[in-house]
Amino acid sequence: MGNSLLAPALVDYINKTWPRESKILDDLRIETLKMPDAMMQISADEGAFLSLLVKLVKPMKAIEVGVFTGYSSLVTALALPAGGRLIACDVSAEYTSVAERYWSRAGVADRIELRLAPAAETLQMLIDSGASGTFDFMFVDADKPGYPTYYELGLKLLRVGAVIAVDNVLWSGKVADPTVTDEPTEVLRKFNEALHEDERIDLALAPVGDGLTLALKR
Numbered sequence: 001m002g003n004s005l006l007a008p009a010l011v012d013y014i015n016k017t018w019p020r021e022s023k024i025l026d027d028l029r030i031e032t033l034k035m036p037d038a039m040m041q042i043s044a045d046e047g048a049f050l051s052l053l054v055k056l057v058k059p060m061k062a063i064e065v066g067v068f069t070g071y072s073s074l075v076t077a078l079a080l081p082a083g084g085r086l087i088a089c090d091v092s093a094e095y096t097s098v099a100e101r102y103w104s105r106a107g108v109a110d111r112i113e114l115r116l117a118p119a120a121e122t123l124q125m126l127i128d129s130g131a132s133g134t135f136d137f138m139f140v141d142a143d144k145p146g147y148p149t150y151y152e153l154g155l156k157l158l159r160v161g162a163v164i165a166v167d168n169v170l171w172s173g174k175v176a177d178p179t180v181t182d183e184p185t186e187v188l189r190k191f192n193e194a195l196h197e198d199e200r201i202d203l204a205l206a207p208v209g210d211g212l213t214l215a216l217k218r
Contacts, residue, residue, distance in 0.1 A: 046209035059136030066142030070099025170211025
């Protein structure tokens with residue numbers, strides 16, 4: 001989704017000035033915008049930030065929780081180093097079929113392993129298979145009530161020095177409004193507070209898109 005915390009004119013300026021969106025990413029964005037749940041797609045400026053972050057981390061093993069139509073996974077796969085692999089977790093065969101089409105078109109389908117199952121089950125399966133402490137990067141952009149679970153399982157899978165990025169943590173500003181008490185807002189509010197107190201990580205916020213938490217595992 002776009003940055004709902006900024007004035008529209010500033011969002012327009014950001015999108016014209018910073019993202020260097022390739023044609024295939026632009027095509028995917030345009031196709032997704034025609035869908036009913038288009039707001040779930042990350043913004044172009046967040047995609048640019050995610051790409052740079054992946055290039056800095058240089059992950060050989062990455063995980064994504066929440067694929068939708070594949071914009072963030074495509075950004076990640078294109079930025080992976082040679083030999084890098086991404087496990088992409090989602091439950092929608094319909095939306096991820098769009099993602100797979102664009103992964104193939106971009107020539108990165110061999111870098112992505114799609115797991116169609118509840119993400120918590122996939123993450124726990126990886127832990128049970130002995131993969132704890134072997135992943136370098138994780139991106140979470142899925143159902144908000146699941147965030148605490150994805151975070152805890154993700155920390156087990158990440159090595160020391162690995163990075164986890166969690167999207168939508170500002171939730172259109174609703175986390176700062178005490179009159180908003182719906183479940184997703186309350187979960188995100190408590191999640192943000194918990195990470196603030198979590199001594200297992202170094203923590204920062206990148207105010208791109210709808211707010212992106214960055215945590216480095218100590």
